[in-house]
Amino acid sequence: MPFIRVSMVEGKSKKYKEKLAEGIYQSLRETFDVPKKDKFIVIHEHSKDNFFYGENYLDLKKTDDLVILQVFANNTRTIEMKQSLYQSITKKLGLQLALDKENLLIGIVEVGKENWSFGNGVAQYI
Known part of the structure; x- marks a missing residue:
């Protein structure tokens, strides 16, 4: 059950955000063995005054189109699965949203x- 937090500068359309969430979800299903209906993605939008980033960290060019993904997941995935997830999300969002691959931090x-706990005060996974 991954839970995804997305942070980005405000101003993108509803359609953009829907495609963003769907691309992330599809990548999770394809690479992280996430079951159907296991979709928990929250998008946080920030004014430019509240969104700070290193514009050329590691020689990767960042702009105000930067999308930061924080993936909370069980500690059961292999390094290969994680690398596949990074590649899949980057490719999907590049194709669907024309998001530059340097503008994605995961x-x-x-x-x-x-x-x-998914509800009822119970830890369902144990």
């Missing part, structure tokens, strides 16, 4: 299965 935060 970080994975791994947690144990006991750290999730």
